[in-house]
Amino acid sequence: MEWEAVIGLExxxxxxxxxKIFSGASxxxxxxxxxxxxxxxxxxxxxxxxxxxxxxxxxxxxxxxIDAEIGRTSVFDRKNYFxxxxxxGYQTSQLFHPIVGIGHIDITLEDGTSKxxxxxxxxxxxxxxxxxxxxxxxxxxxDLNRAGTPLLEIVxxxxxxxxxxxxxxxxxxxxxxxxxxxxxxxxAEGSFRCDCNVSVRPKGQEEFGTRTETKNINSxxxxxxxxxxxxxxxxxxxxxxxxxxxxxRLYDANKxxxxxxxxxxEANDYRYFPCPDLLPIVIDEDYIDAVRDSLPELPDARxxxxxxxxxxxxxxxxxxxxxxxxxxxxxIVAKAANDAKMAANWVMGELSKHLNQNDTxxxxxxxxxxxxxxxxxxxxxxxxxxxxxxxxxxxxxxEGGSADEIIEAKGLKQVTDTGAIESIVDEVISKAxxxxxxxxxxxxxxxxxxxxxxxGQVMKATGGKANPGAVNGxxxxxxxxxxx
Amino acid sequence: MFDKTLxxxxxxxxxxxxxxVELTQAYLDRIKAEDGKYNxxxxxxxxxxxxxANAADATRAAGNAGAFTGLPIAHKDIFCTEGVRTSCAxxxxxxxxxxxxxxxxxxxxxxxxxxxxxxxxxxFAMGSSNESSxxxxxxxxxxxxxxxxxxxxxxxxxxxxxxxxxxxxxxxGGSIRQPAALCGITGLKPxxxxxxxxxxxxxxxxLDQGGPMTRTAEDAAMMLNVMxxxxxxxxxxxxxxxxxxxxxxxxxxxxxxxxxPKEFFPDDLSPAIAQQVQAAIKEYEALGATxxxxxxxxxxxxxPAYYIIAPSEASSNLSRFDGVRYGYRCESPVDLExxxxxxxxxxxxxxxxxxxxxxxxxxxxxxxxxxxxxxQQIRRLIKQDYVNALNEVDVIMGPxxxxxxxxxxxxxxxxxxxxxxxxxxxxLNLAGMPGISIPCGQTxxxxxxxxxxxxxxxxxxxxxxxxxxxxxxxxHKQAPQGI
Numbered sequence: 001m002e003w004e005a006v007i008g009l010e011x012x013x014x015x016x017x018x019x020k021i022f023s024g025a026s027x028x029x030x031x032x033x034x035x036x037x038x039x040x041x042x043x044x045x046x047x048x049x050x051x052x053x054x055x056x057x058x059x060x061x062x063x064x065x066i067d068a069e070i071g072r073t074s075v076f077d078r079k080n081y082f083x084x085x086x087x088x089g090y091q092t093s094q095l096f097h098p099i100v101g102i103g104h105i106d107i108t109l110e111d112g113t114s115k116x117x118x119x120x121x122x123x124x125x126x127x128x129x130x131x132x133x134x135x136x137x138x139x140x141x142x143d144l145n146r147a148g149t150p151l152l153e154i155v156x157x158x159x160x161x162x163x164x165x166x167x168x169x170x171x172x173x174x175x176x177x178x179x180x181x182x183x184x185x186x187x188a189e190g191s192f193r194c195d196c197n198v199s200v201r202p203k204g205q206e207e208f209g210t211r212t213e214t215k216n217i218n219s220x221x222x223x224x225x226x227x228x229x230x231x232x233x234x235x236x237x238x239x240x241x242x243x244x245x246x247x248x249r250l251y252d253a254n255k256x257x258x259x260x261x262x263x264x265x266e267a268n269d270y271r272y273f274p275c276p277d278l279l280p281i282v283i284d285e286d287y288i289d290a291v292r293d294s295l296p297e298l299p300d301a302r303x304x305x306x307x308x309x310x311x312x313x314x315x316x317x318x319x320x321x322x323x324x325x326x327x328x329x330x331x332i333v334a335k336a337a338n339d340a341k342m343a344a345n346w347v348m349g350e351l352s353k354h355l356n357q358n359d360t361x362x363x364x365x366x367x368x369x370x371x372x373x374x375x376x377x378x379x380x381x382x383x384x385x386x387x388x389x390x391x392x393x394x395x396x397x398x399e400g401g402s403a404d405e406i407i408e409a410k411g412l413k414q415v416t417d418t419g420a421i422e423s424i425v426d427e428v429i430s431k432a433x434x435x436x437x438x439x440x441x442x443x444x445x446x447x448x449x450x451x452x453x454x455x456g457q458v459m460k461a462t463g464g465k466a467n468p469g470a471v472n473g474x475x476x477x478x479x480x481x482x483x484x
Numbered sequence: 485m486f487d488k489t490l491x492x493x494x495x496x497x498x499x500x501x502x503x504x505v506e507l508t509q510a511y512l513d514r515i516k517a518e519d520g521k522y523n524x525x526x527x528x529x530x531x532x533x534x535x536x537a538n539a540a541d542a543t544r545a546a547g548n549a550g551a552f553t554g555l556p557i558a559h560k561d562i563f564c565t566e567g568v569r570t571s572c573a574x575x576x577x578x579x580x581x582x583x584x585x586x587x588x589x590x591x592x593x594x595x596x597x598x599x600x601x602x603x604x605x606x607x608f609a610m611g612s613s614n615e616s617s618x619x620x621x622x623x624x625x626x627x628x629x630x631x632x633x634x635x636x637x638x639x640x641x642x643x644x645x646x647x648x649x650x651x652x653x654x655x656x657g658g659s660i661r662q663p664a665a666l667c668g669i670t671g672l673k674p675x676x677x678x679x680x681x682x683x684x685x686x687x688x689x690x691l692d693q694g695g696p697m698t699r700t701a702e703d704a705a706m707m708l709n710v711m712x713x714x715x716x717x718x719x720x721x722x723x724x725x726x727x728x729x730x731x732x733x734x735x736x737x738x739x740x741x742x743x744x745p746k747e748f749f750p751d752d753l754s755p756a757i758a759q760q761v762q763a764a765i766k767e768y769e770a771l772g773a774t775x776x777x778x779x780x781x782x783x784x785x786x787x788p789a790y791y792i793i794a795p796s797e798a799s800s801n802l803s804r805f806d807g808v809r810y811g812y813r814c815e816s817p818v819d820l821e822x823x824x825x826x827x828x829x830x831x832x833x834x835x836x837x838x839x840x841x842x843x844x845x846x847x848x849x850x851x852x853x854x855x856x857x858x859x860q861q862i863r864r865l866i867k868q869d870y871v872n873a874l875n876e877v878d879v880i881m882g883p884x885x886x887x888x889x890x891x892x893x894x895x896x897x898x899x900x901x902x903x904x905x906x907x908x909x910x911x912l913n914l915a916g917m918p919g920i921s922i923p924c925g926q927t928x929x930x931x932x933x934x935x936x937x938x939x940x941x942x943x944x945x946x947x948x949x950x951x952x953x954x955x956x957x958x959x960h961k962q963a964p965q966g967i
Contacts, residue, residue, distance in 0.1 A: 038582055043804040045577065046564045046586055046683040048718050079798050080847070082824055089803020142808065271847035273856055276689035276797055278719050 001239075005231045007166045007212070008158035010195040011173055011448050012151050013183040015058045015128065021126050021150035022049030022092065022278075030188050031168075033132070037144035043087035048277050055150040056333075056355040058182035059124050060118065060291045062152060065176055065298055067117050069102025073282050076275040081268045084142050085129035092151075095272045099151075099281070100121035105176070106300070107168040108318060117169050118157030125151050130310060146190075152182070158197065163227040167220055170194055170323055174220075176298040178324035185324070186363070187218045194223055198230045199244070209234070210244040214258050217251050226251040230258050260428045271347040302327055310340035319348060325362045336373020339380050346376055350393055375403035388412050388464060415466045418474065421458070424466070425474050428457040429482075440483050447483075451475055485510060485918040487963070490555055490703035493649055497544065497554045504544070504554030508537035508598050511556050515600065515647050524622045524632075524642035526561045527569050528601035536598040543596055552710055553596030556631060558648040560639050561602035562609055563589050563694070568599075572685045573617040574607045576805045576812045576831035586683025587715045588652060588694050594708045600648050604638025607833045608802065609659055609687040611635050612905045615896055616835040621679035623892070626669060626930050626964040630889035633663030639697045640667035645967055650698040650707055651847075651942040652682060656691045657790055658909025661921035664697055665884035665933020668923040668962060671697045672704045675941050677722035679708075680715030687802040688794035689720070691913040700960055701922065701950035705729035725943060732944045733951040738772030740949065742875040745804065748882030748908055753788035760925030760932040761883045766955065767882075771952055778873040778880065782865045786911035787903055789866070792846050792859035793914070798836075799843030805831065838899065867915040874939045876919075879949055882908055884921040884933030896900040912937055920946045931962070 020027055023040035040047045056142070063070045075097040078090040100122035108114045127149040134143035154173060160166045176191060177183035185192050199211035214230060217223050234244050248267075249258040303321035306312045312320070320330045326347065334343035351372060355362060375396065379389050384407060395406045407413050415421060431438060432454070439450050451472065458471045485507070486495065512530050519525055533556065540554035553748030564570045564582035566589075569588040571577045585593065592599070604622040606614055613624045614637025622638040624630040625645035632641040640663035643651055653660040654700065655673035664671025672695045679694040686692060696707030708729045715721045749758060765775055792884055807813035807827025814826035832840070845861045846855035873880055886907060915939055924934035934953075938946045954960045 044564075044584070044810070045570065045572070045580065045582070045685040045804070046681075048682050048686075048720075050717060050719055080800050081804060082803065082806060084806075084808050084820065087804060087808060087809060090800050269849045271800070271844060271849075271852075273796060273800070273847050273852070276720075277686075448497055 003200050003235050004203040005227075006158045006199045006201065006208050007104075007160035007163075007227060008197040009156045009166060009169060010197070011154040011170065012127075012171075012193050012195075013177045014191040015055050015150040015152055015182055016184055017052055017054045017058070017150055019052055020148035021055050021124065025148065027149045029186075029191075031145035032147055033141065033145060035145065035457055037129075037147060037481055040089065041144050041148045049092060051278060051281070052150065055124055056099065056283070057291055058150075058180070059122065059152055060283070060288060061136070061180050061182055061295060062154070062177065063100035063103065064120055064288070064292050064295060065180055066100075066103035066390065067103050068119060068122070069101030070283070070288055071097055071099045071101060072284070073097060073280050074099040074124075075280045077272045077411055078135035078275045080271040083128070084140065085131045085144070085147065087144060091126060091128065092202055092275055092278070094123035096274070097280075101429035103130055103286045105169070105172050106167065106371070107172050109164060109168055112438070113158075115165065117165075118161045120155045120157050122152050122154040125153055127151050140199065152177075163224045166196065167224045170223055171220060172299070174325055179296060179299055179302070181296065184363075186361070187220075190218060190363075193218045196223065196227055196230070198227055198234070200231060200234045200238070210246050212244065212247050212249050212258070214249045215261070222251060222253050226258055229256060232259070239467075241263050299324075299327075306480050310334060310344070312340060312344055316344045316348065320344060323362070329362055329365075333373040333376060336370060337376035337380055339376065342376050342380060343373070346372060350390065354397055366388055366400065367393070371396055371402060378407065379401050382414060382467060383407065384412055384414050385464070385468065412465060414426050417469060421466055421470055422476050423479075424458055424461050425454075425471070425478055428454055428461065429478060432457070434478070436482060439479055447479070451479075453477070486514060486839065488649070489700050490649050490660060490698060490706050491700070493555055494551060494706070498549070504536060504537040504556075504598060507554065508533050508556050508560045508600070511600055511648065518645060519647055521628055522623045522632075522641045522645050522647070523620055524604055524638040524645060524647055525558065525601045526571055526573060526604050526617075526619050526638065528910070529565075529568055529599050532568065533598050535598050536593070540596045540598060540786040542690075550596055551706065551741060552592070554598060555596075556598040556705075557592065558600045558603045558639060558642050558651040559589060560605055560636050560651065560653050561684045562654055563652060565589050565599065565602065570602065570685070571618070572608050573619055574604045574832065574836070575618045578618065578812065580811050585685065586627055587680035587717060588711050589683065591710050591713070595712070600819055603636070603642050603651055605606040606635035606637065606659075606808075606835070608685070608798070608836050608860070609635040609654055609656055609692075610798070610835050610839055612658070612662060612902050613890070613895065614638065614663070615892065616833055618833060621892060624889045624890065625967060626668065629891055630930065631666070631892055633666035634887065635659040635663075636671075636697060636944075637663045640669055640671070643667070643669045643697055643699060644961070644964060650696060650703055652694060652707075652711070653697040654692055654694045655909075655913065656687050656693075656794060657913050658906040660697055661884050661909050661919055661933065661935060662906060665920040665931065666889040668931030669697060669699055670701055670704050670920065670922050670960060671695065671912060672708065672920040672943065672946065673912065673918060674708065674712065674943055675918045676913075677720055678724075678918070678941065678943065679711045680713070680721045681717045682715055682717040682721075686797075688797040689801060691790075691794055693913070695761045701920070701947050701954055702730065702733055704920070705733060705947045705951075708947070710944075729944055729947055732948045734765075735948050735952075736772065737768065737949060737952050740768070740771075740879070741875050742768055742773050742774035742775045743746055743778035743877030743880045745776060745778050745780040745783070745873065745880060745882060747780050749785070752886075753883065754887050754927070756927035757883045757886065757888065760927065761881070761934055762907060764924035764934045767953060771956060776877055778876055780866075780869040780873060780911065782862065782869050783907075783911055785862045786866055786914060787907060789859040789862040790906075790910045790914060791842065791903060792855045793863065795839040795843030796846045796856050797843070799840045799847065799946075802832075802836070802840055807831070832910060835899070838940075847909050863914045866911050868914040870912075870917055870937070878891050878938070878945065880937040882935055884908060888927050888930035888932060908935060916940065918943050918946055922950045922953060923962065924953070924957075925959060926962070929965075931954075931959075
């Protein structure tokens with residue numbers, strides 16, 4: 001039987017506000033446990049939440065970017081459940097009246113086709129703290145630094161049919177929130193995480209199969225793997241006569257499999273009700289217009305501009321505009337080098353290769369855009385060859401420094417001085433009687449191919465620094481002179 | 485000295501008749517000597533009080549004294565006080581030393597007030613008799629076999645027994661007005677949003693409101709001058725100017741239109757209470773007021789609606805007491821569930837548990853529309869009743885409670901009978917309007933309270949109306965026998 005998967009995603013994007021959604025504590029990542037948790041975050045008796053308006057502005061930005069309805073009146077609700085990293089015993093969220101209503105985004109797939117994916121809603125809520133199980137044997141530590149960090153939960157329609165579509169959707173949302181400057185997009189630190197709802201059904205069937213939800217996946221690769229694995233698991237299960245049980249599952253990246261966390265029967269009754277400590281958020285057209293006016297360039301517009309302004313291919317423009325940091329980086333390189341195509345090749349080639357090999361992101365790249373721009377500029381002005389440039393890049397990556405500093409320090413500057421090249425050429429010719437004889441004996445139209453040997457010798461003698469064009473010309477001139 | 489009102493004490497301090505330290509020490513000594521009979525305090529803050537009194541005397545000596553400098557008061561043990569146990573009368577918070585001050589406490593401290601201590605109350609403010617306190621019930625100074633009312637029973641008893649000139653209270657369904665009535669003092673519940681709730685441990689967030697409990701309306705005005713005002717830490721606190729609440733006290737009442745809701749005078753109302761309240765109305769007529777019958781047709785729905793909304797909010801508000809970060813934690817929990825179940829099972833008393841259970845049930849899936857949503861609809865009807873009535877009259881009057889103080893233990897086995905004690909006070913919290921209870925008579929040696937209700941932010945009017953009555957009568961000056 002032919003099967004079809006149905007995939008819907010819930011993305012949690014931490015909003016890049018300085019302080020928390022309902023308190024003045026800092027949201028910075030990586031501080032000592034519980035040093036960024038104030039009385040409100042600790043849920044001390046008597047404390048009350050005060051809404052951080054910056055989080056609202058960011059949510060509205062997102063809503064406008066996906067062409068969504070903006071809730072003129074949105075309301076915070078309490079989602080009640082007990083967990084040690086949830087200090088109040090409820091999460092303040094938005095169930096009944098979210099800030100962002102129905103919207104959509106368009107994704108482009110590898111084969112160039114595009115597809116529209118619906119966004120059901122996006123709502124504001126607070127993040128929980130973290131339980132630390134490994135640090136204290138036999139006990140659990142609670143770190144509430146993250147508690148109260150603003151989240152935008154973005155819920156898609158079940159519009160995706162393959163893992164590829166799902167990843168394209170997540171990448172697009174990632175590009176959007178980072179372009180908007182409302183989320184740093186750092187998946188390793190948990191700033192951007194994804195829950196995947198997956199079900200399968202016989203192709204052609206209208207109604208959905210039973211779905212599972214795999215929670216908190218924090219890399220594009222794992223999202224793809226988790227979905228592929230879950231689709232296979234469900235199909236195998238049904239084909240073996242079993243049935244899918246509605247459950248929350250956890251993705252184990254080490255084993256590359258999902259496993260059940262809790263079934264629907266064990267699910268909490270969250271007893272949602274409007275939070276009486278917070279007033280409804282009422283916004284008007286003026287507010288929305290002001291936010292609209294503040295929107296930066298979005299990925300789709302950026303792609304179009306890259307094609308128009310830099311004459312990039314459709315593919316290059318798509319890849320470079322698909323990640324906010326990558327796009328920003330590319331533009332700096334392109335401007336510094338004054339050659340967009342070469343900049344694009346270096347960013348998508350050597351740089352991306354190194355980032356992948358070192359499992360890091362462009363935000364943490366040891367080579368800055370200015371550095372790479374300086375390097376590409378030196379290729380363009382013939383100071384170094386492309387081959388030497390790769391050496392320089394290696395040094396840059398490992399040790400830092402500007403292209404000029406490295407070229408100088410390592411003596412990698414290309415030799416273009418004709419006099420210097422001529423004397424090396426003379427020396428090479430004088431030591432290659434056999435090859436010179438062959439050259440002379442050859443038919444004039446075959447001689448061009450025989451230059452390779454002499455080129456190699458000259459490059460070897462100069463450590464690759466001689467300008468290949470100049471060497472070629474001088475060699476030809478001198479050898480041809482010998483033939484006369 | 486102890487029979488003096490706040491206003492008189494302020495005058496005495498101003499005149500140099502006594503220092504704040506002398507005044508404070510006298511109250512501390514009296515509390516030590518007398519409170520064994522009333523159990524009105526959970527914690528007496530001797531050291532803090534004398535420190536504050538010293539500072540107040542220094543402020544006065546430097547010529548910087550304000551209206552409240554050096555005046556001793558007590559705080560209901562629901563207001564967080566930095567460095568001092570804030571228990572909410574619960575085993576759950578018996579070990580909780582608050583690391584911060586409630587906004588109300590900060591305001592009193594900034595005004596130069598002296599904190600005598602923290603007063604007894606029903607556990608988490610859930611009760612009408614003070615009998616649910618982990619520290620044992622406070623007792624009514626008029627008859628120590630009787631309850632002082634609740635939940636602010638300790639504050640009412642302390643003021644009535646002259647163990648504090650004034651105290652703060654909180655009112656979620658009558659918790660300031662009902663104990664004020666039962667102990668023969670003045671208690672004002674301000675408009676919802678007039679006084680900050682920050683640092684006031686939440687029972688039902690949409691209903692809770694702090695307010696003053698005093699011997700006179702003038703003192704209540706002095707207290708409210710300190711307590712009221714916008715607080716950026718409380719999103720439900722109104723950004724509205726605070727008038728001088730003492731400014732209009734002396735306005736004559738000629739032309740005042742009083743509404744008497746027929747629903748506040750039901751057939752089964754205690755005849756003695758009805759009689760005292762009617763006598764008070766007559767007094768108002770003598771002061772130039774006119775009286776008119778009005779109707780609050782949905783009054784009968786107030787108790788059921790309240791007992792959905794308040795427990796629902798409470799069930800969520802009290803979730804933070806989980807034994808994880810502070811407060812009571814059970815011995816040797818075997819796992820997380822055990823930690824939760826036993827910490828909460830052992831830390832909360834029966835009335836608190838009852839309300840958490842009711843609230844959790846009302847909010848549960850499949851029941852939300854039938855209970856919580858319906859109750860909110862009723863709430864809007866009740867509010868509209870008051871708005872309509874107050875379009876016709878300036879203030880509404882009636883009895884604060886259907887009975888005078890009842891005996892300890894009399895209603896503890898019948899929660900619904902206990903809940904019915906709040907029948908005249910509860911609807912006002914649902915509407916969010918202000919109300920004041922003042923003593924207006926006695927029956928069989930126990931005080932009777934008159935409730936005066938006004939429109940949103942009409943505290944000034946209520947205090948004026950109450951003060952004028954107290955200028956013409958002396959019920960508020962009556963003290964229990966032996967005090």
